[in-house]
Amino acid sequence: MKQLLYYIGVFAGCLVVLTSCYEDKGNYEYHELEEVTIDTAGTGMLAEYAIMRYDSLRIAPNIYFEGALVTDESLAPLDYMWTIYSATTGVGANQVIDTIGYHSVLDTVITRTGGAYYVQLAVTNRHDGIRQFFRTMVTVSEVFDGGWMVFYERADKPGHSDLALIYNPWVKANSTTNRIYENLYSTNNGGDLLLGQPVRCLDIAVSLTSGNNYIGLCTDKTLVGVSENGFERALSFGDFFYQQPATETPVWYGQHGSGVVSGYNSEVLINGNSVYTNTYSFSATEGRTTKFGMPKRSEEDEVGELAPWNAELAHATNYGVVVYDQTNQCFRYAAFNSSRFERFAPQDATKYGTDMLNNTGMTMLMSDWGKGTSVSVSLRPHDYCIMAKDNNRYLVVTNFSSSFPTDNDICVGMYKLNGKCSGIMSATTMAASHVGGFIYYGTGNKVYCYAYDGRGMAKNTWTAPNEGEEVTCVRMMKYYHGTVYGYGMVPNADNLIHIATWNEATQEGHLYQYKIDPASGVIKGKACYDYPIPGKVKDMAWKFSLQ
Numbered sequence: 001m002k003q004l005l006y007y008i009g010v011f012a013g014c015l016v017v018l019t020s021c022y023e024d025k026g027n028y029e030y031h032e033l034e035e036v037t038i039d040t041a042g043t044g045m046l047a048e049y050a051i052m053r054y055d056s057l058r059i060a061p062n063i064y065f066e067g068a069l070v071t072d073e074s075l076a077p078l079d080y081m082w083t084i085y086s087a088t089t090g091v092g093a094n095q096v097i098d099t100i101g102y103h104s105v106l107d108t109v110i111t112r113t114g115g116a117y118y119v120q121l122a123v124t125n126r127h128d129g130i131r132q133f134f135r136t137m138v139t140v141s142e143v144f145d146g147g148w149m150v151f152y153e154r155a156d157k158p159g160h161s162d163l164a165l166i167y168n169p170w171v172k173a174n175s176t177t178n179r180i181y182e183n184l185y186s187t188n189n190g191g192d193l194l195l196g197q198p199v200r201c202l203d204i205a206v207s208l209t210s211g212n213n214y215i216g217l218c219t220d221k222t223l224v225g226v227s228e229n230g231f232e233r234a235l236s237f238g239d240f241f242y243q244q245p246a247t248e249t250p251v252w253y254g255q256h257g258s259g260v261v262s263g264y265n266s267e268v269l270i271n272g273n274s275v276y277t278n279t280y281s282f283s284a285t286e287g288r289t290t291k292f293g294m295p296k297r298s299e300e301d302e303v304g305e306l307a308p309w310n311a312e313l314a315h316a317t318n319y320g321v322v323v324y325d326q327t328n329q330c331f332r333y334a335a336f337n338s339s340r341f342e343r344f345a346p347q348d349a350t351k352y353g354t355d356m357l358n359n360t361g362m363t364m365l366m367s368d369w370g371k372g373t374s375v376s377v378s379l380r381p382h383d384y385c386i387m388a389k390d391n392n393r394y395l396v397v398t399n400f401s402s403s404f405p406t407d408n409d410i411c412v413g414m415y416k417l418n419g420k421c422s423g424i425m426s427a428t429t430m431a432a433s434h435v436g437g438f439i440y441y442g443t444g445n446k447v448y449c450y451a452y453d454g455r456g457m458a459k460n461t462w463t464a465p466n467e468g469e470e471v472t473c474v475r476m477m478k479y480y481h482g483t484v485y486g487y488g489m490v491p492n493a494d495n496l497i498h499i500a501t502w503n504e505a506t507q508e509g510h511l512y513q514y515k516i517d518p519a520s521g522v523i524k525g526k527a528c529y530d531y532p533i534p535g536k537v538k539d540m541a542w543k544f545s546l547q
Helices: 002-021 184-188 482-486
Strands: 036-039 048-052 056-059 062-065 078-086 098-101 106-109 115-125 131-141 147-154 160-167 179-181 198-204 214-219 223-227 233-235 250-256 265-271 274-280 321-325 330-334 363-374 380-389 392-398 411-416 429-432 439-443 446-450 459-463 469-476 496-503 508-516 523-533 535-543
Touching (some): 036 115, 036 131, 056 115, 098 106, 147 496, 147 508, 160 184, 160 535, 198 535, 214 250, 265 321, 274 321, 380 429, 439 469, 446 469, 469 535
Parallel strands (some): 048 131, 363 429, 429 469
Antiparallel strands (some): 036 062, 056 106, 115 131, 147 160, 160 179, 198 214, 214 223, 223 233, 250 265, 363 380, 380 392, 439 446, 446 459, 469 496, 496 508, 508 523
16 A cells, blocks of 8 residues: 555656646737727617518617728628528417618618518637627518509510519508508518519409408419419419419419409400409409419300400400400400300491490400490499491490390490590590590600590690600509499599509609599699609509408
8 A cells, every 4th residue: 555655646746747847838918809889878879670571671779890880891701691580489489580771871661461570790810710690670561451553564685574563552551651662562472573664453352351362463475363462473374273284374364353342253364365263252362262274265266365464354244354456456255154145136237336245346456444334343344345447436335234245235335536636646545534534545755535425526635744755554453353343443433544654765654643524534733742762563453352
């Protein structure tokens, strides 16, 4: 035991000697950390923010580096990153973290859906990698329960379409806000662009519960359905069909029926010169549950090139769809739930000099539904078509809403427009009144109002305020659904005109909104809403809302 203790003592003594002889040759430099401070005092920043979706959020804290306020980001070795993420957890919570800024000041549009979020700033010192953090709460509210939709070809992306939504007291009941939301499709779909030039935007009320519907966006290259509240793509082209067609070449997207009776309303698509319909029933809890079936066919003779049109408020039990054959210059119909196109009964040729349904001798240029047999909930309007025959233009009025295909007087009016309607030969757009006996048409930089019942001269109602502006689209405030329309749910129904223009030189679009006298079409005063549009507008429509 004494020997063991001896050796342990010798070993310990050696360790002491070796340790005392060791020289630390390490090259260490000790310095204080560079001070980075995020300060909100005196900046006017809020403790919490409450904004509407697509509002711009600006947060500008003071950043200090080594005690000095950073006024030029290039002079401080700091990196900035703003992120947004859900403040809620659990089932159904969106846990995606989005980066929304790379500068000391955040100034960006918030596109996240309604909810509570944290917005956080991380400031990183590039010298040592140390980070400082700032975080604030942001509550985002949804507002897309109504408004006026504007469908346009992007000025910065020719050959691609996008959608804007106007939100003001004239087009959204009980609104005190005036604003425009631009590029809603691309913003809500990861920056994806909608291929093709605009054909039609339409909010079909498959459900009478707001939020269960989708908006159809039809271009000359595709058809998609976007959610009613968020504008996220819910349906791609193939999703509309039980069996997708071989070609994706839509020319028209519409609807059929006044929406009053469930089960007698349809979507209508003309694709590759084939006509598809989708009959649906209303559901308070579900949206679209049916799809386009097989295309309509004709067993008697070939159907020629079809106009981009269908009679949208035709009598739903008498007609399944009504279209116009440009090649054979005739209207055709398919009976309700029938797959076969047929010709109408011969019309009284003595009235207009020809059979105005089966042999018009005309080419359809543009059309709209308007004043008819009723303006009540039943909503039975007539169709107003500007048609061309040689160098003449005619307004042809047909009644598919309260007629039978066996009737011989479905055409209820034909008005020659030459000599009465200035600029009619170059008209590019039209809109028909549902309560007054007049139409609007746009040509060049002007909009004219023609009172066809009075058979006088068309009056120049409006002229573009800026040089170079050309009228591209004119629409009136109305909606096809008889219940929604008839019970006053459409704000300012028949009392608003929407005029879109395009300036080719400046590549700028505009939308003007005016109140009108619904009986005469005369614009009331000079008050208007004027919005810049980032493209050329081709279609506009009211966004459905139960208010």
